[in-house]
Amino acid sequence: MHGRSLPLSAPLIGRAWPLLALPWLVAAQSPDQAPVLPLIPPSAQTAPAPVPVAPRPMPALSAHQADQLRHMLDDAAADGMAPADADSAAPTGSDDAALVRAALDYARALRRGRLAPGDFLGNWGLRPAAYDPYGDFVAAVKADRLADWVQGLAPPYAGYDTLRHALARYRGIAADGGWPVIASADGLRPGSENAQIKLLRTRLAIEDKALDGGGSRYDEDVVAAVQRAQRRYGLEPTGQIGPATLAALNVSARDRVRQIEANMERWRWLPRTLPTRRVQVNIAAAVLTLFEADAPVLSMRAVTGRPGDETPMLASSIHSIVFNPPWNVPSSIAAKELWPKEKAHPGYLKAHDFRVIDTGNGGTRLQQRAGSKSALGRVKFDFENPYGVYLHDTPSQGTFGRYSRLASHGCVRLAQPVALAKRALEGDAQWTPDAIDAALAKGDTVRAPLAQPVAVFLLYWTAYAGADGRVTFLGDPYGWDGELANRLKSSATRAKQAATLQ
Known part of the structure; x- marks a missing residue:
């Protein structure tokens, strides 16, 4: 990079x-x-005979x-x-x-x-x-x-x-004894004053030098410090101590050290030079960023895989964009989710624009037609990978408003897919912004190959720091740290x- x-x-x-x-x-x-x-x-590997070197x-x-x-x-x-x-x-x-x-x-x-x-x-x-x-x-x-x-x-x-x-x-913080454990959120309310709040101020001030560690009142300074901590932890910045905030504050300094070390190790897996034009997805944060000339030009919320349906870490290149894509349903999803819904509610598949396709070998598969009900929305970004994942639009926009957005089957859903498509196809004489809008409005399925493929990296960052030294610690949703x-x-x-x- x-x-x-x-x-x-x-x-x-x-x-x-x-x-x-x-x-x-x-x-x-x-x-x-x-x-x-x-x-x-x-257990399945066979060790080769040693070769003298x-x-x-x-x-x-x-x-x-x-x-x-x-x-x-x-x-x-x-x-x-x-x-x-x-x-x-x-x-x-x-x-x-x-x-x-x-x-x-x-x-x-x-x-x-x-x-x-x-x-x-x-x-x-x-x-x-x-x-x-x-x-x-x-x-x-x-x-x-x-x-x-x-x-x-x-x-x-x-x-x-x-x-x-x-x-x-x-x-250094760990060597000095770390920070105090806050046993309970009882009494930790804005406007209150007690010994528990003094402990909270001490805890927050160890990581946040903008807060005075003295005092025992949950005043405006404490509210602001709690909000800053919640943003660092990827939580909703309410300024109040709930269970998730309390749990994040009580992660020990030594565990934070191990979290930093795990993320440093993953940095070593990257290529020594990253393409200056690329898409990066932070899986843990569920955020996509487009870089051009090695600078971020577009960032958007995403939805990534829920635990059990993890979005894999990988590097590839987006080679084409499909407008108005149908969804070829993976057999595992059809068996676990869609056929049981059809059994419980006959007519479910038809009502949601699914059709049963004969595979020609005695089997069948499900496909959802392109349109307003398609799980892929209006745009899909294709790139080669052994996991069968891709970036795509979605008709379900409500999830993007959440702070926790790990809810997909492993693919990455995008909040602004059309904006990303227009940037990826920028300079293509055939696929101008107006042409893209027209294709989407017409509703036909069309594939637009990229003359210059765009590199894509799906990464798992749970700890990262800014130039000011402030460290963001997200949860480890997949347990990969x-x-x-x-x-x-x-x-x-x-x-x-x-x-x-x-």
């Missing part, structure tokens, strides 16, 4: 620690490779270069690559080979993430490119440009940088066990 764009919700080592215990050492003895979808359970020569390091590598490894925790309280250390003494191996393991993890290829969930379709740091490292040593090499390893995005700063801040933390731990454990056997 040029210009180090932000995601919109709208993105020196201690001494004498054995090499095998380095927390970023993940399957380092195996070549980097992108995993294959769908995910094959470990000739060791690669390690370049000789100057004393200054060895110190540079130790400094890089000492700084690993700042990138979320080790727990803040880990007594991590790099190889010491004159064993340059061990130091180089540790540096290469760390460089690989910082560049493409720590998760082992086989540990990606099937819905985590955004996979990092393979990276072998050896060639770049050797060149940097020979040219005495190790500092530049180290500087270029982390994701080159402002969204990553701001999270890195946030990580240091929240680790916790799942990622567990899988990173398992990957590291297996790597350590493998290293001890060598």
Whole structure:
């Protein structure tokens, strides 16, 4: 991404620690490779016979270069690559080979993430490119440009940088004891004055420097601070403490650290350069943003998959737009939802413009005709992906007014699909804005290929920071932050066990 764009919700080592215990050492003895979808359970994988690999020569390091590598490894925790309280250390003494191996393991993890290829969930379709740091490292040593090499390893995005700063801040908060737990919302009402409100002010002021932590009255300053906190948590800014706000305030500082680390890991899965013209969807926030010349030009609310029907993370390109699309109903939705409705209320399918189509092999499928009742609305954006998801309009506009908008079967519904279509087709002589309006009004199903496909990224950001350092923490609706933390731990454990056997 040029210009180090932000995601919109709208993105020196201690001494004498054995090499095998380095927390970023993940399957380092195996070549980097992108995993294959769908995910094959470990129990079904057959380990190939080991192939002997000739060791690669390690370049000789100057004393200054060895110190540079130790400094890089000492700084690993700042990138979320080790727990803040880990007594991590790099190889010491004159064993340059061990130091180089540790540096290469760390460089690989910082560049493409720590998760082992086989540990990606099937819905985590955004996979990092393979990276072998050896060639770049050797060149940097020979040219005495190790500092530049180290500087270029982390994701080159402002969204990553701001999270890195946030990580240091929240680790400091955790080290200082975190913040108080508010046991109950009883007595926490605007205009009230009691000891519980003093506790609330103390809690809010730790993250919000604009609030004076003193006092015990729920005054206008507290109302404003609660509203700011609710916006950071993706909640309706009522200024009052309800169950969701209370739960968000009581997430511990250490858990917020882990949430930041999970999101930093996902930044490492992105390509090193993002197309300057692209669509980004923050699944967790249910917001779509269109970038042109690497700057946001259009943002809108969206509806993303509900838990159990998760919208996958992926990268693709929108290749065409369908106006007045019919809906070819997935068999799972037909079986679970539509046929039972028809059975309970005969005539339901006909009343909602569904028709039964003979598949020619003794089976049938459902299709909903294009029109005002179509679940896809008036516009659909197609892009290749193994999940069968796409962006589309919807006749159900009420959901866009909610603060929680995870309600789809996995596709992404858009609040302003026509505006997005007109921007995507801008410059196409055939598909002018007037031509698009005419096609929509006519009602016929028409596909408009894009002369220049538009990149699309479906991403899962639950923590991101602004240039001012303020961090937004959303809920983890799919449980993917916790799942990622567990899988990173398992990957590291297996790597350590493998290293001890060598």
